[in-house]
Amino acid sequence: MSYISSVVLTVRAVWHRSIRPALVRDTVLLPLLGFSVILALWWSVATFFTHLLPTPMEALVANLDYLLHPFYRRGPGDLGIGWLLLASLRRVFLGFLLGSLVAIPIGFWIGMSRQAMLAINPMIQIFRPVSPVAWLPIALAVFNLANPSAIFVIFITSLWPTIINTALGVSSVSQDYLNVAQVLEMPCWRQITKIMLPASLPYIFTGLRISLGIAWLVIVAVEMLTGGVGIGFFVWDEWSRLNLNSVFLAILVIGCTGLLLDVLLSQVQRWVTHRPATIR
């Protein structure tokens, strides 16, 4: 009896100390409430308009195969959703990496030089509002292949936010830090690597996170147009087969992956800058 009561006491103590009720409410209960409201809405709509939508339960059952076997290979073009996701991620990473490698130096350059800013800024302002998908025909004409064209579009997508934020970060490096560098007689190159780069890293990461977020938005649209293997074409393909169940699954997978990408990048930011990712 005393054993049971001590267990109860321990559980209660742990509950109050480590898994605080308020924390559980904020991180588990309230988000769950939000999801269940949406789910209930979907369910009620699907129940009344059966020809429009599958109910959540029907969608789950229909997608069970995808969920249980994400990495199946059943002949050419018939791949599990995990493979499709990896193919899309590969395009995004390649384009994003190339874009960042170009954008960060350009951002640095226009952040440091007024002339460069005046020369390049108008171009950026004109290209930035253009939907990156509009570059696809040009890319297709140049590369003649779907895959490099998709990567090129992601490359273009990744340029603008990173350039703009890097330039902002570099041009707003505190004069105090530059005074320290000058008093210590740092050569120009070391001022860039030792002072300006670390000082503007938070801004650069903000740019990178916006870029990656938009790139993940754009890849779905690009793949719908180019076809091939990828989560975006999967969405279009399933719609063509009037299989809305899989479209619901795809939306959920795309959303979770986007969230994961942003969380990962903010972890990298925390690790690189030694400071929590507060911006944005």
Added chain:
Amino acid sequence: MTNLLTYLQEKRDRSRGTEDLLVIRNLTKIYKRADGGEFLALEDINLTIKENEFVAVIGHSGCGKSTLLKIVAGLEKATYGSVQLQGHEIRKPGADRMMVFQHYSLLPWLTVRQNIRLAVDEVLDYLTPTEKRLIVDEHLAMVNLTAAADKYPDEISGGMKQRVGIARAIAIRPVMLLMDEPFGALDALTRGKLQRQVLDIWDAQQQSVMMITHDVDEALYMADRIVLMTNGPAARIGEILEVPFPRKRNLQELRNTREYYELRNHALNFLDHHFNQED
């Protein structure tokens, strides 16, 4: 290793010299306004600072005292006149005139230790890594920050940050130490403690210091001479006070002397007088 020992020895053996270290002659600073007009900030400043002398420059805010320090640091250029350190004209910033900044200017992405190490790496680049580490450790200990050595600037108090700033400045053995209202952003209790600490360090290893302040008590407690600036625009040196109190000074004892109050009132009257003139 011998390098380091001679460096430390040399620092301690230096006694108060009579040689002129910093000579400012007929310095005038004019700012160009955006509308094309001119603003006369400093007019005809003449000042000589001797070796191992502690000079405080005091004046109302906006009187151009910080500008004067920046010109000595090389961060700004004089419009007319000359500023010479050890006979050489000052044209650009240099580690021989290391600054202690009002707002600390620590690099937030480096730890306390790394902040000091950065300065040592840049300036004492001929030392071996072991010697550099010894110097950093020694100066961390000197400002009682050994325990906080691996913290980031965000994680320590204002007083601790300024101690890092001071350690960073003296670690690279500048010819002259420039302090721009070093205690201005600190609360009164921390300020008193840190003034004591800086004086202790200064007593132990003599060094020429030019300190900007707006606190008469601070100047009387710390300095050998006090430069009183008139109000800007066209700020000039109004008067130079000799502070006769012997070292090592004790603030409580100082406060009990009549001389202290006479000097204090004299300085305050001077500042009040020039402040009222403004209105």
